[in-house]
Amino acid sequence: MPKANVTFEKLGLTVTVPAGTRLIEISEKIGAGITYGCREGECCSCTVGVVSGMENMSERSVLEDKVLQENMAGRNDRLACQAQVLGGDIVVKA
Numbered sequence: 001m002p003k004a005n006v007t008f009e010k011l012g013l014t015v016t017v018p019a020g021t022r023l024i025e026i027s028e029k030i031g032a033g034i035t036y037g038c039r040e041g042e043c044c045s046c047t048v049g050v051v052s053g054m055e056n057m058s059e060r061s062v063l064e065d066k067v068l069q070e071n072m073a074g075r076n077d078r079l080a081c082q083a084q085v086l087g088g089d090i091v092v093k094a
């Protein structure tokens, strides 16, 4: 199974996880502290900035895109409860 290396910049930790894992699951497991609420892509409380490796993540769904836009999130922001890592290297601001 493909793996992804995900670096949490503020925490200073890189972990290797199976492709398909959502950012929020990784954050919870290692204690990176990304806050969340609904876990369903609706409340926007889990927004996290992606420093690099956006091409190694799942595309934004229509719902994620809408919620991020409504909350004036930036181009490099993702909802951690929705975004899945697909492989390669990814760095997030958390």
Ligand code: FES
Residues within 6 Å of the ligand: 035, 036, 037, 038, 039, 040, 041, 042, 043, 044, 045, 046, 047, 079, 080, 081, 082
């Ligand atoms: S936890 Fe609500 S949008 Fe991610």
